[in-house]
Amino acid sequence: MAVIAQKCPEIQVTVVDLNEARIQAWNDEDAKNIPIYEPGLSDVVAEARNRNLFFSTDVEKAIDEAEMIFISVNTPTKTYGAGKGMAADLKFIELCARQIAKVSKSDKIVVEKSTLPVRTAEAIKSILNNTGNGVNFQILSNPEFLAEGTAVQDLLNPDRILIGGDPSPEGKEAVEALVEIYSNWVDSSKILTTNLWSSELSKLTANAFLAQRVSSVNAISELCEKTGADVNEVAKAIGMDSRIGSKFLKASVGFGGSCFQKDILNLVYIAKSYGLHEVADYWEQVIIMNDHQKKRFADKIVSTLYNTVSGKKIAFLGWAFKKDTNDTRESAAIYVADDLINEQASLSVFDPKVSESQILSDLNYLNSRAASENRSQVSVLENPYDACKEAHAIAVLTEWDEFKTYDWEKIYNQMQKPAFVFDGRNVLDGKKLTEIGFIYNGIGL
Numbered sequence: 001m002a003v004i005a006q007k008c009p010e011i012q013v014t015v016v017d018l019n020e021a022r023i024q025a026w027n028d029e030d031a032k033n034i035p036i037y038e039p040g041l042s043d044v045v046a047e048a049r050n051r052n053l054f055f056s057t058d059v060e061k062a063i064d065e066a067e068m069i070f071i072s073v074n075t076p077t078k079t080y081g082a083g084k085g086m087a088a089d090l091k092f093i094e095l096c097a098r099q100i101a102k103v104s105k106s107d108k109i110v111v112e113k114s115t116l117p118v119r120t121a122e123a124i125k126s127i128l129n130n131t132g133n134g135v136n137f138q139i140l141s142n143p144e145f146l147a148e149g150t151a152v153q154d155l156l157n158p159d160r161i162l163i164g165g166d167p168s169p170e171g172k173e174a175v176e177a178l179v180e181i182y183s184n185w186v187d188s189s190k191i192l193t194t195n196l197w198s199s200e201l202s203k204l205t206a207n208a209f210l211a212q213r214v215s216s217v218n219a220i221s222e223l224c225e226k227t228g229a230d231v232n233e234v235a236k237a238i239g240m241d242s243r244i245g246s247k248f249l250k251a252s253v254g255f256g257g258s259c260f261q262k263d264i265l266n267l268v269y270i271a272k273s274y275g276l277h278e279v280a281d282y283w284e285q286v287i288i289m290n291d292h293q294k295k296r297f298a299d300k301i302v303s304t305l306y307n308t309v310s311g312k313k314i315a316f317l318g319w320a321f322k323k324d325t326n327d328t329r330e331s332a333a334i335y336v337a338d339d340l341i342n343e344q345a346s347l348s349v350f351d352p353k354v355s356e357s358q359i360l361s362d363l364n365y366l367n368s369r370a371a372s373e374n375r376s377q378v379s380v381l382e383n384p385y386d387a388c389k390e391a392h393a394i395a396v397l398t399e400w401d402e403f404k405t406y407d408w409e410k411i412y413n414q415m416q417k418p419a420f421v422f423d424g425r426n427v428l429d430g431k432k433l434t435e436i437g438f439i440y441n442g443i444g445l
């Protein structure tokens with residue numbers, strides 16, 4: 001929304017959220033204090049805010065005044081009832097639709113921006129048309145393909161914009177209205193219009209394909225470790241095949257983030273609900289492989305440290321699910337930490353952008369043990385050198401660029417010996433570290 005406001009100064013954009021603290025942070029006088037860390041975003045917000053970009057908690061007023069409403073609420077995996085642990089929980093979407101229906105006094109275009117199961121527009125349409133005040137609604141699907149960490153660049157130069165709508169003349173008019181907005185900065189050749197169901201399903205499919213590539217290369221990484229092949233070399237060799245391409249072939253401790261796992265589980269659930277069990281099993285394996293990759297990283301740390309980490313200090317570099325974001329949802333670090341705490345390790349964590357309270361709350365959310373126990377086993381440091389001091393091993397969980405630039409001699413000198421490094425992202429210079437004296441372990445090497 002901030003990028004739309006920046007690129008379309010004649011359009012008034014109002015972002016509303018029920019969460020008052022979040023809105024307050026978005027309105028912080030210093031745009032550097034906005035609640036999401038995303039390179040370039042604070043500048044975009046600083047430029048448009050209070051010009052044609054507003055942040056507010058007055059949801060009803062914003063609905064009343066809007067001609068077009070983007071529903072961008074969260075769609076987490078259900079934690080209760082039918083489809084628990086798999087289906088998308090659509091209660092926030094439904095609440096939004098009901099509120100829009102209740103408040104609206106003029107015709108509106110309602111845009112699904114959240115990632116949704118295929119055919120959700122049908123449910124939204126039914127709610128809007130049966131509980132509204134007789135006003136006309138058009139529903140569009142406009143899934144968001146930005147990636148956290150590169151969100152602003154992705155929005156400014158998208159590979160494509162996808163807009164799904166109803167084939168009726170009113171539906172086509174609504175699609176055109178949204179095409180016009182994006183046309184302010186996106187070339188028309190990159191704006192794709194489809195029917196609603198193709199658009200909804202394309203977003204889930206895109207995430208499933210991307211995650212599948214990560215799980216595929218991670219599956220090969222384990223085979224590399226057994227055979228003497230090097231996964232970086234294999235990835236390069238296959239990635240240069242133009243039919244395969246080089247992106248999303250980086251072996252790692254496993255993918256995280258708020259989207260991949262939730263969206264694949266959602267796809268699996270949809271397939272199951274249509275009785276397509278082979279389709280469901282096929283995609284579920286992507287998640288199973290990812291869970292295995294996280295577990296095997298923790299297991300390797302334990303087995304390498306002479307089968308016990310009890311009472312040993314292990315330093316974590318990185319907690320975010322990837323670099324250039326402060327988002328930790330589903331981060332591999334959480335699960336690796338949980339396994340190591342079960343083995344009675346004490347962890348010292350440093351992440352350039354993630355706070356202590358976030359790290360502890362991520363661990364507490366798993367409910368594996370009392371919060372007091374997490375607090376006593378985990379310390380969060382402000383500085384990487386302090387985090388690594390006296391550690392038996394360092395585990396790299398996020399590929400932050402700054403990790404490469406540290407004084408690794410200094411870190412080595414302050415560690416217990418032998419000093420181990422487990423590079424869960426293959427970002428460090430293993431050869432150099434070995435020369436310093438570290439015992440270096442990467443993924444698939």
Ligand SMILES: NC(=O)c1ccc[n+]([C@@H]2O[C@H](COP(=O)([O-])OP(=O)(O)OC[C@H]3O[C@@H](n4cnc5c(N)ncnc54)[C@H](O)[C@@H]3O)[C@@H](O)[C@H]2O)c1
Pocket residue numbers: 016017018019022059072073074075092095096113114115116144145146147148258259
């Ligand atoms: N995070 C990503 O990288 C990304 C990328 C593409 C698509 N998506 C999709 O976008 C959607 C949102 O993701 P997110 O990461 O921004 O989630 P989020 O949980 O960070 O934000 C959702 C916000 O919606 C607010 N909210 C919930 N119900 C509301 C209501 N009735 N009225 C007003 N506000 C309400 C919540 O308070 C919260 O602040 C999801 O469907 C996700 O799959 C996310």
